[in-house]
Every structure is written in C-alpha cells, then in structure tokens.
Amino acid sequence: MIRHKLAIIVGLVIVLTFAGTTAGYAFWTAPAAVSGSVATKAIAVTETMPVSFGGTLSGTTAITGAITITNTGSVASAFATAATTASAAGDTKLATAITVAAWPTANPANCPTSSPSGTVTTGTWANFPPLTGTLAPASVASFCVRSSLASATGVSSDVVTPTITATLTAGTSWSASAQVSAKLTYTAPPPSVTWYQLKNVATQRCVTVSSSAARSSIVSTDCSNPATLGGQAFTLGRSGTTSIVTYLAQALSIAISSGGNGKPAITAATTSGSGQSWTVSTTGSYYTFTNVNSDRCLADDSTSAGSAVTVDNCWPNPSQQFTLEPIQ
Amino acid sequence: MISLQRFGRSARRRPSNTMQRTVHSALWTGAIGCLVAIAIAVSASAGSYALWNGATNVTGGSMSAGSAAITINGSTTATLALGALGPGESTTTPLTIANTGSTPVSLAVTDTAIGTDAASLAVAPQLTATLTSVADPTRCQAGLTGGSTGTLTGFTTTSAPIVLAKDANATLCLQLSLATSAPSTMQGKSAAFTMSLTGTQVAP
Numbered sequence: 411m412i413r414h415k416l417a418i419i420v421g422l423v424i425v426l427t428f429a430g431t432t433a434g435y436a437f438w439t440a441p442a443a444v445s446g447s448v449a450t451k452a453i454a455v456t457e458t459m460p461v462s463f464g465g466t467l468s469g470t471t472a473i474t475g476a477i478t479i480t481n482t483g484s485v486a487s488a489f490a491t492a493a494t495t496a497s498a499a500g501d502t503k504l505a506t507a508i509t510v511a512a513w514p515t516a517n518p519a520n521c522p523t524s525s526p527s528g529t530v531t532t533g534t535w536a537n538f539p540p541l542t543g544t545l546a547p548a549s550v551a552s553f554c555v556r557s558s559l560a561s562a563t564g565v566s567s568d569v570v571t572p573t574i575t576a577t578l579t580a581g582t583s584w585s586a587s588a589q590v591s592a593k594l595t596y597t598a599p600p601p602s603v604t605w606y607q608l609k610n611v612a613t614q615r616c617v618t619v620s621s622s623a624a625r626s627s628i629v630s631t632d633c634s635n636p637a638t639l640g641g642q643a644f645t646l647g648r649s650g651t652t653s654i655v656t657y658l659a660q661a662l663s664i665a666i667s668s669g670g671n672g673k674p675a676i677t678a679a680t681t682s683g684s685g686q687s688w689t690v691s692t693t694g695s696y697y698t699f700t701n702v703n704s705d706r707c708l709a710d711d712s713t714s715a716g717s718a719v720t721v722d723n724c725w726p727n728p729s730q731q732f733t734l735e736p737i738q
Numbered sequence: 739m740i741s742l743q744r745f746g747r748s749a750r751r752r753p754s755n756t757m758q759r760t761v762h763s764a765l766w767t768g769a770i771g772c773l774v775a776i777a778i779a780v781s782a783s784a785g786s787y788a789l790w791n792g793a794t795n796v797t798g799g800s801m802s803a804g805s806a807a808i809t810i811n812g813s814t815t816a817t818l819a820l821g822a823l824g825p826g827e828s829t830t831t832p833l834t835i836a837n838t839g840s841t842p843v844s845l846a847v848t849d850t851a852i853g854t855d856a857a858s859l860a861v862a863p864q865l866t867a868t869l870t871s872v873a874d875p876t877r878c879q880a881g882l883t884g885g886s887t888g889t890l891t892g893f894t895t896t897s898a899p900i901v902l903a904k905d906a907n908a909t910l911c912l913q914l915s916l917a918t919s920a921p922s923t924m925q926g927k928s929a930a931f932t933m934s935l936t937g938t939q940v941a942p
Contacts (some may be wrong), residue, residue, distance in 0.1 A: 485824030581825020
C-alpha cells in the first residue's frame with residue numbers, strides 16, 4: 411500500500427513539474443496593404459443613315475439606303491435593331507406591301523443596287539426581323555436597307571415612316587438606344603377615267619366649260635368633232651349622288667350657286683356639298699341630272715350656241731336629257 | 739535511519755526485519771526519484787538558477803531578435819493599376835508577395851476597406867474579388883477559379899493560408915469582376931479599396 415502511494419506521489423511530482431515548464435511562444439505578424447481603384451465602363455450608341463432608305467416608291471423601283479450603328483461607349487455590347495412604322499393613312503397596308511431586305515456592308519455609302527450579298531434579312535416594314543451582332547467599343551456595324559414594292563394591289567396612296575432603333579446591351583441592366591427614320595411615299599396611280607361629252611338631246615350641242623377658273627360659266631356650244639379632252643370633257647366623280655367633274659380643271663365640277671329656275675350652272679371646287687351633287691337617272695340611253703340642292707334638272711334651253719346651261723323644274727323633255735359620248 | 743527505526747518502534751505491531759528492509763528500500767527509491775525528477779524539471783525549465791557560478795568572457799559575440807516582414811510588389815503599401823469593367827467583365831493583377839523577415843509566415847487577407855465616397859460605396863457591392871495563388875504572373879488571367887472569392891467589401895481570404903518560407907516569394911492573382919446584373923447607374927463610376935494582407939509567423 412505504501413509503495414503504491416509513493417508511486418502516485420512520484421508521478422504527480424513529475425507531471426506537475428513538467429507541466430509548469432512548457433515553453434511560451436509569441437507569434438509575430440507582418441502587415442502589408444494594396445490599394446486600388448476599379449472604374450466602371452459606360453454604354454453608348456449612335457445610329458446614322460449614310461444614305462437615306464426613304465424616297466418615293468413606284469411599282470418597280472427599289473430604294474436602297476444604309477444605316478450605321480456605332481458603339482460610342484467603352485464596353486463591348488450586343489446590339490439588336492427593332493423597326494416600327496408609322497402610316498399617314500393610319501393603316502398597315504403600305505407597310506405590309508413594302509418588302510425590305512437588309513444585309514451587312516463595309517461600305518454603307520455605296521450599297522449596290524444589284525442583288526444583296528451575304529446574310530440577308532428580309533421582311534416588310536410591318537414586320538421586320540431584328541439585325542443583331544456584337545460591337546466592341548468604337549466599332550461600327552453597317553447595313554444596306556432596301557425597300558421595294560413588288561405589288562401594290564389594293565394599296566392606296568400613303569406615306570409610311572419606318573424607324574429603325576438600334577439598342578446596345580451589356581449585362582442585364584445596361585442599355586443604350588439610338589434611331590433613324592425615313593419617309594417612304596407611295597402614290598397610287600389614278601383610277602382609269604372615261605371622259606365624256608354631255609350632248610343635249612334637244613339642241614345636239616355639248617355642255618362646255620368656258621375656262622379652267624372656278625365660277626366659270628357653263629354654256630352650250632357645238633360639239634367638237636372629233637371629241638377632244640378639253641372644255642367639253644366631263645366624268646362622273648363618284649357613285650350615287652355624284653359630281654360632274656370637268657376635265658379642264660379636274661378639281662372643279664358643275665354646280666348651281668342658288669335655287670330657282672333658269673339659274674346658270676357654273677364651276678366650283680368639287681366637294682360633297684348638295685349644290686354640286688347630282689342624282690343621275692336614265693331613260694334608255696338618255697341621262698338626266700337632278701341637282702340635289704335645288705331639286706331641279708340640268709337643262710339646255712338655248713336656241714343658239716353660247717347660251718348658258720341652267721337648271722329648271724324637272725320634266726321629261728329632251729332639253730333635260732343628255733347622252734354621254736365617250737372621248738377616246 | 740535512526741528516526742525511521744524509532745518510528746518503526748512506535749507501531750502497534752513490530753514488523754519483521756524483512757518488511758522493515760522493504761519499507762526502507764521503497765522510501766529511499768521514492769526520495770531518489772523525486773530528486774531526479776526535480777533535477778530534470780529544473781534543467782528543462784526556462785528559469786535561471788544560479789546556484790553555481792562560473793564566469794568566462796566571450797569576445798565579439800552579439801545577439802539580435804528575429805522578425806516577420808512581407809512586401810507586396812516590393813512595398814508594404816502597394817498601389818494597383820486596374821482596368822475598367824463592364825457588366826460581367828473581370829480585371830486581374832498579379833501580386834508578388836515576398837517574405838523579407840527571418841521566419842516563415844502564413845499569408846491571409848484580413849480585411850478590405852472601401853472608400854467612403856458615394857461612388858465607391860455604390861460600386862463595391864457589385865464587385866467580386868478572387869485571390870488565387872498562381873505559378874507565375876503570366877498566369878494571372880481572367881477566369882481563374884479556386885482560392886478565395888467574395889464581395890470586395892470586407893473581402894478576406896477563406897482558403898487555406900499560403901505559408902511563405904523565409905526569403906521566399908509567392909504570386910497571388912487578384913481578380914475583380916463586375917456583376918452581370920450591375921445596375922445601369924453604375925456606369926462611369928469608380929470604387930477605391932484597400933486590401934490588408936497579414937503575414938503571421940508560423941509556429942516552430
């Protein structure tokens with residue numbers, strides 16, 4: 411027992427002795443620092459039109475212009491275009507009818523009028539696919555843009571204004587846009603018109619406009635033979651109640667300035683007013699024109715050439731009947 | 739010995755001579771053991787015991803303290819030239835760390851402070867820092883992976899520290915990236931920062 415206690419005592423002495431004699435360490439540290447400044451770039455774009463893609467369209471002539479997109483910022487960016495088209499007529503008929511082709515070019519000032527080359531993007535001005543790519547800072551992308559009107563069937567005269575907007579994007583939040591636009595004008599050809607001599611059945615003379623000025627007198631004169639396009643040429647302007655348009659001044663038509671029998675006919679600007687609207691009726695091959703305002707009929711009561719054409723109460727008399735003699 | 743014998747006589751039972759010798763032997767053994775232990779302890783301790791003195795003169799001897807010191811690109815306060823960034827872009831710069839002290843050190847970025855101006859405070863949260871060890875500066879290029887990565891604001895290293903031997907160099911590549919989702923309002927700004935690198939003496 412004693413031996414055991416002594417052994418324990420000896421062990422404790424050894425443990426405690428060495429436990430109190432472990433070495434102490436103080437770690438040194440060495441600081442250093444780096445400083446810097448990180449700048450962020452900026453995104454910016456310009457779009458120009460070295461050659462306008464606008465102009466006047468006809469049935470066969472294409473208009474070729476060009477656009478140039480320039481990355482004027484400091485960050486490489488993706489770009490995409492979007493086209494919108496305004497219409498003076500307020501519809502999409504013309505925009506839909508215009509075929510657009512665009513293709514990349516290194517020489518936007520001189521786009522060929524021949525067939526496009528390279529990758530060609532096609533559509534219409536009502537739906538034009540985006541032109542896409544990437545642009546490093548200070549670099550450009552140019553495209554030739556060609557508009558053509560292959561078929562204008564059913565298309566009325568209109569002026570459309572396509573706008574091509576180029577947008578650069580970097581990351582998910584940076585973007586910049588610029589745009590160009592041009593007007594494309596289309597004038598529909600006039601409908602085919604047949605011009606007639608209005609030949610009075612009673613006098614066998616023709617209704618004649620004395621001059622191209624408004625408020626000119628309308629008289630009865632001998633019919634020219636052969637008929638020519640001049641003071642004796644008229645056409646019916648619209649269906650139903652119609653205007654009787656004179657060839658001599660095609661914005662003018664036959665009008666009655668006031669009611670009453672014997673009032674002379676004159677020329678006046680063609681409008682839908684009742685004084686220059688006429689109801690056309692036929693008896694066989696004879697035509698009668700009833701003025702909507704006065705409810706009287708166009709009449710040639712003259713006894714000699716040069717007398718005024720007037721209006722009178724309507725009655726079935728040859729003086730108020732006319733034949734329409736086409737002018738070839 | 740006498741006192742032990744007296745102690746033995748005062749016991750109720752008189753031990754036999756054999757037992758008596760055994761106890762004596764154990765006591766002597768224990769006492770000697772204690773003395774040896776104490777002697778060893780004293781000799782191993784850092785204390786100074788001047789029981790015996792002897793003196794001699796040492797001529798020309800000197801003793802100097804060790805040191806821990808590091809430099810970054812040859813300086814303890816290096817300034818970096820960094821490229822500008824767009825969304826999703828990265829810029830890199832190599833940092834040459836030199837152990838100029840007399841002891842091995844482990845390297846760690848212990849803090850990154852951001853400038854207090856409005857632009858720095860706005861842009862810094864959009865910046866991600868990556869610090870990676872590379873074999874040489876030419877390999878410090880965008881797209882590095884590994885090492886420690888985190889927002890520049892308060893950036894510290896989280897990967898295993900690099901231990902740099904005395905007189906040794908190491909190249910770290912610092913990459914800063916602007917978030918792809920950085921707001922548009924971040925354009926044309928700059929963020930100033932100071933990254934603190936600490937070399938800590940490695941325990942011997």
